[in-house]
Amino acid sequence: MGRAGKALRQVLKTYGISQNQLAIAMAIAAANVSRWVSENRDPSAEAAFEIRQGLQKIDPAAAEEFVMLYMYESSEDEE
Numbered sequence: 001m002g003r004a005g006k007a008l009r010q011v012l013k014t015y016g017i018s019q020n021q022l023a024i025a026m027a028i029a030a031a032n033v034s035r036w037v038s039e040n041r042d043p044s045a046e047a048a049f050e051i052r053q054g055l056q057k058i059d060p061a062a063a064e065e066f067v068m069l070y071m072y073e074s075s076e077d078e079e
Contacts, residue, residue: 002039004048007069009037011055015062026054 012019019037023030028050035041036051043051048070055063 002042004043004051004070005036005039005041007066008033008051010069011062011066012037014065015059017055017058017062021058022051022054025057026050 011017012022019033020030023033026033032047036043036047052063052067055066
């Protein structure tokens, strides 16, 4: 549990994006973003796609890094 949250936390920190900024871009409650970042709850596959879309609105590079981190860690865990 927590691959997406770990990737999201790193991207938000690296790009200086607040949880609230992402929540606004995604039109969701900030509490949801907080749960993902704190790894209390993993986002669904659909939510991970929406995270990417939200990040894309703020900073396209952040969106791409989120996908790379999430996919890289996922494939690394499977080895």
